[in-house]
Amino acid sequence: MNTGKKTILASAAAAIVAGVVSLNGFAASIISFNGPAGEAYIGKFIKGIKATAKLKGYEIEVYENQFNQAEQDQQVQQVLAAGKRPDVFIWWPSDAVAGLGSLRALHRTGVPVLKINQLPNEQDKKYIFGYAGPDDALRARNAGLMMVEAAKVKEASGGKGFNVVAVTYPQSYGGYGLSINAFKEAIAGSGLNIIGEVDEGFGQANGYKGAAKMIAKLKDQGIHFVYGMDDAILTGAIKAFEEANYRMGEDVIAVGTVCNGDRQLIEEGKQYGTTLQSPLHEGQLAIKLVEEYLKNGELRNYINFTPNPAVTKSTMETTALKGYDGKAYTIEELCSGAWAG
Amino acid sequence: MNTALAGGGVDARGFMQRHGVKVFVAAVVLLFVYFAATTPNYLTLFNVKTIIRDAALVGIMGIGLTFVTLSGNFFLLSMKETAALCIIAFALGMANDYGFVISLAGALAIAVFTGAIQGALIGIGGNPIVVTLGAAGILYGVASWWSDNLVISYPRPHDAEWLGTGSVLGVPNITIAFIVIAVIAELALRKTVFGRQVYLIGANRSTGKATGHENLSMAIKVCIVASVCCAFVAVAFSAQLSSAQANYFSSEFGSSGDFTILVIATVMVGGNSIMGGYGSTLRTSLGAIFISSVDNLMVLKGFASGARVLSVGLMIVFSIIAFAYLRRGRRSEG
Numbered sequence: 001m002n003t004g005k006k007t008i009l010a011s012a013a014a015a016i017v018a019g020v021v022s023l024n025g026f027a028a029s030i031i032s033f034n035g036p037a038g039e040a041y042i043g044k045f046i047k048g049i050k051a052t053a054k055l056k057g058y059e060i061e062v063y064e065n066q067f068n069q070a071e072q073d074q075q076v077q078q079v080l081a082a083g084k085r086p087d088v089f090i091w092w093p094s095d096a097v098a099g100l101g102s103l104r105a106l107h108r109t110g111v112p113v114l115k116i117n118q119l120p121n122e123q124d125k126k127y128i129f130g131y132a133g134p135d136d137a138l139r140a141r142n143a144g145l146m147m148v149e150a151a152k153v154k155e156a157s158g159g160k161g162f163n164v165v166a167v168t169y170p171q172s173y174g175g176y177g178l179s180i181n182a183f184k185e186a187i188a189g190s191g192l193n194i195i196g197e198v199d200e201g202f203g204q205a206n207g208y209k210g211a212a213k214m215i216a217k218l219k220d221q222g223i224h225f226v227y228g229m230d231d232a233i234l235t236g237a238i239k240a241f242e243e244a245n246y247r248m249g250e251d252v253i254a255v256g257t258v259c260n261g262d263r264q265l266i267e268e269g270k271q272y273g274t275t276l277q278s279p280l281h282e283g284q285l286a287i288k289l290v291e292e293y294l295k296n297g298e299l300r301n302y303i304n305f306t307p308n309p310a311v312t313k314s315t316m317e318t319t320a321l322k323g324y325d326g327k328a329y330t331i332e333e334l335c336s337g338a339w340a341g
Numbered sequence: 342m343n344t345a346l347a348g349g350g351v352d353a354r355g356f357m358q359r360h361g362v363k364v365f366v367a368a369v370v371l372l373f374v375y376f377a378a379t380t381p382n383y384l385t386l387f388n389v390k391t392i393i394r395d396a397a398l399v400g401i402m403g404i405g406l407t408f409v410t411l412s413g414n415f416f417l418l419s420m421k422e423t424a425a426l427c428i429i430a431f432a433l434g435m436a437n438d439y440g441f442v443i444s445l446a447g448a449l450a451i452a453v454f455t456g457a458i459q460g461a462l463i464g465i466g467g468n469p470i471v472v473t474l475g476a477a478g479i480l481y482g483v484a485s486w487w488s489d490n491l492v493i494s495y496p497r498p499h500d501a502e503w504l505g506t507g508s509v510l511g512v513p514n515i516t517i518a519f520i521v522i523a524v525i526a527e528l529a530l531r532k533t534v535f536g537r538q539v540y541l542i543g544a545n546r547s548t549g550k551a552t553g554h555e556n557l558s559m560a561i562k563v564c565i566v567a568s569v570c571c572a573f574v575a576v577a578f579s580a581q582l583s584s585a586q587a588n589y590f591s592s593e594f595g596s597s598g599d600f601t602i603l604v605i606a607t608v609m610v611g612g613n614s615i616m617g618g619y620g621s622t623l624r625t626s627l628g629a630i631f632i633s634s635v636d637n638l639m640v641l642k643g644f645a646s647g648a649r650v651l652s653v654g655l656m657i658v659f660s661i662i663a664f665a666y667l668r669r670g671r672r673s674e675g
Contacts (some may be wrong), residue, residue, distance in 0.1 A: 038481070038588045043490035056438045066591075199646045204582050204589065209395055213640040216388035217381075239581055243394075243506065243513055244387075262584065264497060338494030338584040 026059035028294055030287075031079060032090035033072055033102075034116075036064045041260055041279045041336045048283025052325055061086070074173050076102040080109065088290045089113045096121060096174055103127050112293060116286050119303070129293055133287045134249040134277045135305040136175040137182035140229070141256045142275040142310050144186025147225055147255045150272050154224070154253065164223040165214045166197040167207050167237045169229045179229050179257075186206065186233075195221055197201070197247050200233075207236025215244045216311055229310045231261025231274050231337055238270055259311065259335035266313050273312035276319070278334035281306040284324035362666040369659075373635070380641050388641075390512065392633045396607075397519035398574045398662050399600070400629030403607030404526045405570025406672075407625045408563040411530070413543035413556070413617030414463055419473040421590035421600040422480035423568050427452055428575035429484045432493040440548030441500040448572045454668075455480060456568030457561050464557030477601075484587040494584035505580030515577050519626070522570070526622035539563065544618025606632060608659050612664040619668065632656060 030053060031300045037043040046062055053060040063079070065072040072094050089106045093099035106113050107127035115124065117133040151162050164187070169176045176199070184194065196218045200210030207228060215223065225240065228234025234256035238248055246252045248270035257275045265271040285306055292299055311319050311331060319331045332339050377383050402420055409417055417423075427448040434444025455476070463471045507514045530536035542549035542559050549556070577584045590600045611628025614622025632653060639649050 036588070037490045038485045038586075038591070040490070040492050040586055040588075172647060198640055200640075201646060203591075205398075205578070208581075210640070212391045212395060213637055216385065216391045216637070217641050219387070220382065235582060239506065243508070262494065262582070264583070268497075336492075337471070338492045 027057040028088070028290070029086040030061070030088050030090060030290060031084060031086045032060060032062045032092070032286075033075060034062065034090070034092035036066050039067075041258070042043040042054035043279075044336045045279035045283045048280040049286055050283075052284045052287040055211045055325055056287060058287065058290070059086075065094055067094055069093065069098040072099060073102045076105055080105060085109060085111055087111070087294060090286055090290070091115050092117045096124065100124055114286060114289055114293070116282065120180070130289055130299040130302050130304065132289050132304045133282055133306065135308060136178040138305065139277055139308040140182040141186045142308055143257045143273075144250045144287065145185040146273045146275070146310050146312070147192060147227065147253070148187055148190040150253050150255065151190060151225070155191065159224070160191060162192050163195045163218070163222050164192050164225040164227060165211070165218060165223050166194055166216035166227045167210045167214070167229065167233050168197060168199045169233075170201055171199045176229070182218060185229060185286070192225060194227075195223075202230075203232050204236035204239075207233035209236070211237035211242070215240060215246075215286050219244070223252055226252055228254065228261075230258040231256040231271070232258075233270065235261040235265065235337070238265060242270075250293040257308075259331070259339070260337040262334070262338045263316075263332075264338070266311075266316060269313060273310055274309050275308045276321070276331070276334060277308055278306060278321070278329075279336050280329065280334055281323060286314065288324040353628045360380045365659075366663055373638075376611040376638055376642070377634075380638060383638060383641055388637065390516070390636050393519070393630060394513050394516045395637065396626075396629040396633035397513075397515045397630075398578060399603050399607060400519050400626050401522055401570050401574050402567075402604045403611075403625040403629050404522055404622045405567035406604055406608055406622065407526070407611075407613060408530075408539060409469075410613055410615065411543045411617055411620055412539045412563045413546055414560055414561050414563060414607050415469045415615065415617075416608075417473045417476075417564065417567050418601055419459065419477035419480055419566065420571055420604050422484070423452060423455055423571040424575040424578075424600075425587045426455065426480045426487075427572040428579045428585040428589055429493060429587060431486045431572075431576050432495065432579050433487070434494050435495040435499060435501060435579070435583075436493050441504075442499070445576055448576055449569060452545060452568040452572035453565050456565035459568075460561035460564030461557070463564065464555075464560035479606065481587060488585070488587050490587065492584050492586045493556045497583050499580075499583065501576070501580035502583075503580075504577050505582070515581070518573070518577065522573075523622060523626040528620060535562065540618055542617075543614075573633040603632070603653065606653055606657050610660045612660060612667075614664075614668070615661070628660075 032049060034045065035042040037046050050060060050062070063075045065075060089111050091103055091106065100123055103113065103124055104127055112129045113127060115128040115131050120128060120131050145286065154162065166180065168180060196214045198210035198214050200206040211226065226237055228237055234254055238254055241248060241252050248254060254271045255273055256271060258277045259274045261271065261274065263339050266273065285304060289299060289304060307321060309319065316331055320328050321334060323329050342656050348423055382388055406417060417563035430451050431444045432446040445496060459473055459476050463469045504514055510515060530539060538554050538559060542554055542556055546556060578589065607629040608625050609615070610632055611620065613624055635652055635656065639652060
């Protein structure tokens with residue numbers, strides 16, 4: 001083959017490659033494995049991740065599972081079998097321990113993996129290049145400190161030594177231990193004593209059921225505060241207390257976290273406050289870290305938390321946070337429950 | 342030669358074969374009574390009300406499902422998804438200021454429509470499990486899409502609050518609704534032509550067909566009853582929270598496990614025949630209360646969620662075995 005022909009072929013090949021790139025038109029590609037959009041928090045996370053990826057010119061494919069590790073494992077196998085090799089995998093395991101095999105399989109492809117939402121553990125650290133997501137401990141600690149502040153106010157009006165009921169995630173859930181320990185540390189020595197704890201499950205219905213049982217068990221001892229491990233659970237718990245004729249905000253003070261509950265409860269004073277954990281931030285932060293990694297080949301910080309400011313009735317109107325896309329977001333945009341205006 | 346019998350003793354093996362299940366059930370009941378009596382705050386009026394209130398929503402759905410099971414059409418695996426679509430419809434109605442009556446009517450209309458479609462497909466020969474599994478996906482998908490996966494909220498006060506959070510003489514209205522629905526359902530089964538047809542077709546479909554009672558119309562009717570019960574629960578739950586989301590009935594991580602499985606558990610623990618023709622909505626109501634009682638007792642005893650999910654599973658398994666043996670014993674005696 002002479003030089004002229006080689007040049008023509010090389011030019012044609014380059015043109016084809018260029019054509020493919022321009023047809024694709026994306027700066028990078030991402031595949032994200034996460035829970036279902038039908039869950040309010042994850043639904044907002046997916047919106048955040050997609051919008052920010054679009055802003056950065058990234059192509060993103062999202063695989064949702066119904067809180068089912070077996071389903072997520074199957075999705076991973078399908079993606080790998082189809083030969084899909086994006087620039088980055090985003091990994092939100094349904095069950096971090098049970099999903100370790102799938103994470104290992106993703107890692108073996110040589111494509112870097114960013115873990116989100118659930119803190120890395122000793123086993124999966126070596127398969128990921130970083131973490132983006134909530135700080136369960138800080139979120140719960142801030143809720144504890146908020147409850148201590150509320151207790152001081154109550155103490156000033158004559159009370160002393162307050163009983164707390166905790167309505168929590170299932171104890172088998174990863175965030176449970178971090179949350180309850182941080183909350184207990186925050187209220188230690190404040191005169192707030194946890195007298196009962198129930199791990200009925202996620203969501204309003206379980207919060208209601210768990211709290212109703214705790215009331216039956218502990219009402220004779222006196223219940224003064226209730227801590228909801230997130231606001232959705234707390235929303236149900238507040239209904240149970242109201243049905244048992246407690247005046248929320250007076251007889252019992254409720255503090256939650258995550259900001260995935262009901263805005264009106266805070267407005268009405270039935271819920272003292274919450275600590276913000278925005279799924280929108282979480283999605284944006286994930287893309288920001290992907291961008292940083294693709295640019296530098298590493299992250300400045302291995303662990304990257306979303307902010308968890310405390311929000312009360314007096315601060316909710318003025319709470320706004322800057323997103324990782326540079327825009328300012330109001331609390332309605334950041335929260336994930338019944339918060340739309 | 343059996344020396345024990347020859348000597349006038351007791352044939353222990355024969356006794357256990359004949360009465361083993363009854364002995365086992367009696368032992369479980371005694372154990373339950375012992376723990377109930379020795380657990381502080383368990384046998385109080387307040388806690389009894391809590392137990393029945395806790396059983397109410399799942400019990401109402403269980404009552405609806407009982408009609409399907411008694412008619413020999415097994416189960417609907419789309420119970421929680423039907424409720425999901427209805428709760429979104431109701432909440433959207435309330436959020437758009439249509440008021441309680443119109444929003445309720447909208448939710449019920451959807452329940453009747455989706456129930457009728459599923460019933461028709463089952464009635465023409467579709468496998469109930471397969472049909473309703475498919476329907477579950479469609480219904481949940483529509484609910485998610487319609488609500489854009491968001492929480493639909495409507496401001497308090499509103500004209501549905503009486504149902505969700507109201508009470509009469511200290512008894513929550515949802516509990517009252519559970520009792521009223523249980524009584525009406527039992528009367529409908531025992532005292533109406535429709536009820537007797539449910540038993541007839543469930544007990545022997547061929548005989549039913551020979552006497553002019555086709556399963557097609559029966560399947561449509563019982564699926565509508567079950568779906569309407571789902572709609573009622575959806576409306577009551579939304580009225581309580583003043584909001585709705587497609588996944589409100591998806592409690593995969595909950596101590597009760599999956600909502601649909603829990604509804605099926607109320608039917609099974611109540612001792613209704615999985616093959617149809619035998620049982621009652623009263624049994625289902627008691628099944629719901631029994632599950633709630635055990636769960637409540639375990640919480641008061643300090644058990645974590647894992648153990649409580651396990652107990653529901655064990656209750657289903659033992660109920661199926663125990664009631665199957667009891668029925669077999671009764672048939673052989675007859």
